[in-house]
Amino acid sequence: LSISTYNKMWAEAQEALNSLLQREIEDKPPKVQKDRITVFQTLATFYIKYVQIFCNLETAYDQIVHPQKRLVIRQVLEGVMGRILELKNEMVEVENSEFHYFDDILQDLKLSPEHIEIPIPRYFIKEKLKVLREREKILAQILINAGLQDIKPVSIPWVLVIQISERARQGRLRATFMKQIYLEEKRERQARLQGAKGPNVDAAAIRIQKVSFVSVRKVLAELTMCFVHKSSMNRNEPHNTEHSELAHITGKFPDYPNEEEGGSTAIFSQKNPDQEEEEGWKMAPSNFLPIMKEGNNRYKDIWQNRDERWNFPQEYDPELIKEEKRKEVEEEIRVQVDELMRQELKNLKLAVDKEKEKKQKKGKKGKKGGKKVKFSEIMYLVCRTIDSLYKELVEEGILIKPKTVKLSDYVGEYSYLGTTLRQVDIEPMPSLTDVRQLIALYGILPLGSQAVHEKAPLVKALLLAGPTGVGKKMLVHALCTETGANLFNLSASNIAGKYPGKSGLQMMLHMVFKVAKQLQPSVIWIGDSEKTFYKRVPKSEKEMEPKRLKKNLPKILKSLKAEDRVLVVGTTKRPFDADLRPFCKVYKKIILIPRPDYASRFVLWKHIVLQNGGAVTKSLNISCLAKVSDGFTQGHIVCAVQTVLSERRLRQMTNKPLTAAEFLTSLARQDPVYKEEEETYKVKLTSM
Numbered sequence: 001l002s003i004s005t006y007n008k009m010w011a012e013a014q015e016a017l018n019s020l021l022q023r024e025i026e027d028k029p030p031k032v033q034k035d036r037i038t039v040f041q042t043l044a045t046f047y048i049k050y051v052q053i054f055c056n057l058e059t060a061y062d063q064i065v066h067p068q069k070r071l072v073i074r075q076v077l078e079g080v081m082g083r084i085l086e087l088k089n090e091m092v093e094v095e096n097s098e099f100h101y102f103d104d105i106l107q108d109l110k111l112s113p114e115h116i117e118i119p120i121p122r123y124f125i126k127e128k129l130k131v132l133r134e135r136e137k138i139l140a141q142i143l144i145n146a147g148l149q150d151i152k153p154v155s156i157p158w159v160l161v162i163q164i165s166e167r168a169r170q171g172r173l174r175a176t177f178m179k180q181i182y183l184e185e186k187r188e189r190q191a192r193l194q195g196a197k198g199p200n201v202d203a204a205a206i207r208i209q210k211v212s213f214v215s216v217r218k219v220l221a222e223l224t225m226c227f228v229h230k231s232s233m234n235r236n237e238p239h240n241t242e243h244s245e246l247a248h249i250t251g252k253f254p255d256y257p258n259e260e261e262g263g264s265t266a267i268f269s270q271k272n273p274d275q276e277e278e279e280g281w282k283m284a285p286s287n288f289l290p291i292m293k294e295g296n297n298r299y300k301d302i303w304q305n306r307d308e309r310w311n312f313p314q315e316y317d318p319e320l321i322k323e324e325k326r327k328e329v330e331e332e333i334r335v336q337v338d339e340l341m342r343q344e345l346k347n348l349k350l351a352v353d354k355e356k357e358k359k360q361k362k363g364k365k366g367k368k369g370g371k372k373v374k375f376s377e378i379m380y381l382v383c384r385t386i387d388s389l390y391k392e393l394v395e396e397g398i399l400i401k402p403k404t405v406k407l408s409d410y411v412g413e414y415s416y417l418g419t420t421l422r423q424v425d426i427e428p429m430p431s432l433t434d435v436r437q438l439i440a441l442y443g444i445l446p447l448g449s450q451a452v453h454e455k456a457p458l459v460k461a462l463l464l465a466g467p468t469g470v471g472k473k474m475l476v477h478a479l480c481t482e483t484g485a486n487l488f489n490l491s492a493s494n495i496a497g498k499y500p501g502k503s504g505l506q507m508m509l510h511m512v513f514k515v516a517k518q519l520q521p522s523v524i525w526i527g528d529s530e531k532t533f534y535k536r537v538p539k540s541e542k543e544m545e546p547k548r549l550k551k552n553l554p555k556i557l558k559s560l561k562a563e564d565r566v567l568v569v570g571t572t573k574r575p576f577d578a579d580l581r582p583f584c585k586v587y588k589k590i591i592l593i594p595r596p597d598y599a600s601r602f603v604l605w606k607h608i609v610l611q612n613g614g615a616v617t618k619s620l621n622i623s624c625l626a627k628v629s630d631g632f633t634q635g636h637i638v639c640a641v642q643t644v645l646s647e648r649r650l651r652q653m654t655n656k657p658l659t660a661a662e663f664l665t666s667l668a669r670q671d672p673v674y675k676e677e678e679e680t681y682k683v684k685l686t687s688m
Contacts, residue, residue, distance in 0.1 A: 006063045010073060013056035014299050017076065020049055021293055024283075039281045040094050044105050047087040051116050054080045062122045065169065069303065076295035077121070078451045082288035084118075085456040088441055090284060098438060098591060099430040101418025113414035113433070118440040120407060120482050124448035129166075132484045135519075139401055142394045287455040386518050389511050393488070396498055398512065402480035402487040402523075407444065410436050410471055410478060411607045413599035429594045438591050439475050447483040447521040447565050454562045459589050461557055461568040463529065465575045466593030467673045469635025472571040475593075476525050479569065483521050488512050491527035492546035505548055513556060513566065521565040529570030529587070530578035553586055576680070595633050595673045602626040604637055609658070612645045619657040628664060631672035640666040 024046070033039050057080060061073045091100055102116060125132065393399035412432020421428040442462055446453040464472040480487045490512065499508035516522035526532065531546035532553065553568075560566055570587055572578075584590075596604060605625045606616055616622065629637060643666040644658075 003064075006060050009056050010060040010064065010069075011304070013053050013060065014076070014296060014304070016049065016056075017053050017080070017292065018296055018300075020046065020053070021289070021296060024286075024289060025293065033281050036094060036281075040091060040100075041105065043087055043091050043094065044100065044102050045109075047084065047091065048102060048105060048109065048111070048116055050080055050084050050087065051118065052111075054084060055115075055119050058119050058121050062126075065173070072295055072298050072303065074123075076292055076299070078449055079288045079292035079295060081121075081445050081449060082452045082456045083286060083292065085441060085445065085452065086284070086286055086288060089457040094281065097427075098589070099418075099428075099434045101415060101422065101428070103416060103419040113416075116437075117433075118437055118445070120440065120444055121448060124444075124483050126166075128484055136401075138390075139394060139399075142391050143401070146395045148395075148397075386515060389515050390519070393511060393515060397494060398488055398490070398498070398508070399515070400487050400489050402485075403474075403477040405474055405477045405481050407436060407440060407475075407478045407482055410439075410474060411600070411603050412436060412596060413603055415597070416599075429597070430592060432593075432596055432600045435475075435591060435593050439479065442589055442591075443479045443523075443567055443569070444482045447479065447485055447523075447567055450563070450565065453565050458562055459567070460560050461570065461587050461589065463570045463572065463575070463587035463590045464593055465572050465590060467595065467633060467677065468573050469633030469673075470593045470595060471634050472573075472593060473527070476523065476569055476571065479523050479567070485521040485523045485565075485567075486516060486519055488516060488522065488524045489527070490524055490549065492531045492541075492544055492548070493528065495548065496544040505552065509549075509552055509556060513559075516566045517564050522567075524566065524568045526568065526570045528572060528574075530572045530575050530583070533578040533583040533586075535577070535579045550582065554582070557586060595631065598626055598630070601629050601632075601637070604634060605629070605641075608638055608641045609645070612641050613650050614641070614645050614658055615653055617657045619659050621660045624660045625663060628660075629667060631674060632667060632670065633673060636667060636670045636672070639670065 033042070054077070057073060057077045061070060061077055064070060064073065092098060106113065106116070390399065410432065412435070414433045415428055415431035418428045418431075442459045446456055446459065464475060466472060476487070479485060495508070499505055512524070516524065526549070531541070532549050534547055537546060557568065568586075575583070575590075602622060605622050609616055609620070640663050644662050
């Protein structure tokens with residue numbers, strides 16, 4: 001497709017976003033809403049429309065090469081991602097459920113379920129492909145040196161194709177960029193030969209000094225008038241001097257805002273009066289609406305009416321860069337002015353209050369009663385590099401290589417009766433598409449984007465619960481594949497006998513989370529997570545010490561901050577064996593993964609047969625297989641297909657097409673998941 005096609009796609013996405021922003025910001029009704037159904041309809045409509053904008057912006061960002069356009073698209077794209085997560089969080093609180101059904105809304109908007117599929121941004125991997133390739137080589141070499149992996153040639157054709165294409169694109173852009181530099185230098189040489197004067201460095205420095213001095217005077221005057229105005233509002237009696245007038249306001253001068261609070265910008269920013277909260281639901285404040293609004297304004301000011309037909313190579317605009325640099329210079333000057341203002345305010349305090357600065361006491365002792373850590377252990381951890389810690393964790397089998405699995409490989413269908421069942425007070429079982437969506441929302445989007453992770457509703461731990469074979473481990477590997485995350489295995493069976501004792505456990509956890517944070521994003525996987533919170537440890541598992549992490553895990557999660565892209569993912573097939581109170585305190589987000597329904601089984605049989613080299617013909621009744629396999633999981637279906645499709649059987653397919661009866665024999669040898677067991681998961685997890 002041509003450049004104009006993606007520019008048009010971007011323009012349409014921005015137009016739709018502008019309309020939504022007007023509804024959310026400008027036309028937002030002041031009254032609270034009390035009807036739960038109306039609230040959900042409002043949230044769901046916004047959610048669906050933002051997802052559509054997200055899809056178009058992601059495609060535009062992936063295909064547009066203009067560097068300055070990409071900056072604007074990236075800002076808006078991350079804002080939209082964050083807003084989707086905020087709306088998702090609101091819907092969970094309104095419905096008290098992780099799963100939502102939009103059948104009626106999709107029908108009103110004339111959309112299909114595919115239109116609300118959360119796309120995985122391709123830049124999550126593309127923009128750090130070189131780093132991931134290097135990490136993969138290092139991991140493979142460590143495993144080979146440790147004798148944990150045979151020497152095999154690693155070939156990933158699609159990665160090589162992307163690398164070759166990317167190098168070619170960058171080469172073309174660099175050639176164009178160097179040409180522009182050459183032409184600019186040529187013009188400057190000609191100007192010098194003709195006697196034209198270049199920029200005067202001394203004059204520029206003097207100009208900046210003048211601006212700084214004027215800015216200081218202006219801010220001082222405005223700050224003084226601000227204090228005088230407040231004083232006149234609070235006191236009616238006259239004052240002899242300006243200093244006493246300021247001091248009588250509160251008895252002392254207020255502190256000047258520090259740089260984290262915005263400096264002088266925080267003083268003169270307009271603040272809205274607090275409004276009384278009414279009973280009912282009201283849209284929570286958003287961290288991403290201002291980001292989207294700013295990006296939308298940048299688009300309208302610069303790109304909306306800009307004629308780009310002449311710019312076929314999509315070159316950068318130097319004037320836009322100069323304008324951004326001017327803003328940076330202004331910001332640097334503001335910081336310097338604020339520092340001068342703090343000093344001036346300190347002098348005013350001393351003049352009015354006649355106070356002297358107190359010297360800070362040196363050598364102040366810390367609080368007593370803290371935990372003592374051995375000096376040798378501290379030095380051991382401090383002196384070691386991340387590379388050495390990484391190597392040790394790989395050799396111990398704690399940092400493992402994730403399997404290459406895409407989230408789209410987790411095949412399933414949408415639940416078309418969810419809304420209808422809820423209208424008659426029947427809670428439907430979630431579909432596999434619903435599960436896939438939650439993995440994208442709670443795991444992939446926050447792990448893939450630092451900007452989204454820092455400001456979106458924070459999810460530190462995720463629990464995937466369901467019977468054996470429903471794809472819990474597959475989803476963990478998909479999380480790592482889609483985001484390029486490291487995978488740490490802290491399952492009770494995997495850490496048994498490793499780093500024994502209390503100090504050894506603390507050392508291991510320190511190493512794991514230090515590497516996880518330094519090389520983020522990272523996924524900490526705890527398989528059979530119910531064992532960590534056993535009510536009673538079975539005799540056969542006492543030597544394994546399954547409850548080693550029980551006390552440390554909550555503390556570690558508490559220490560994780562918004563800037564740490566580290567996600568703890570637990571998988572369990574028996575959540576009922578755990579002590580639910582501490583278990584749910586750690587895993588606040590629980591995703592039930594059920595056995596596939598008829599629609600999902602129909603898609604699964606076809607997909608898995610084709611994936612294993614089979615051919616779907618009229619002789620193979622997929623509908624029959626989907627009906628008969630009720631109660632069986634994805635793992636059962638994969639096992640049945642792989643058992644039948646041997647090399648010998650694949651060679652016979654031309655003359656002997658596949659039939660449904662061939663797969664039923666293999667399927668019958670496996671134990672299904674009975675409906676009663678599935679209902680137990682549903683009831684128990686709902687109560688959790």
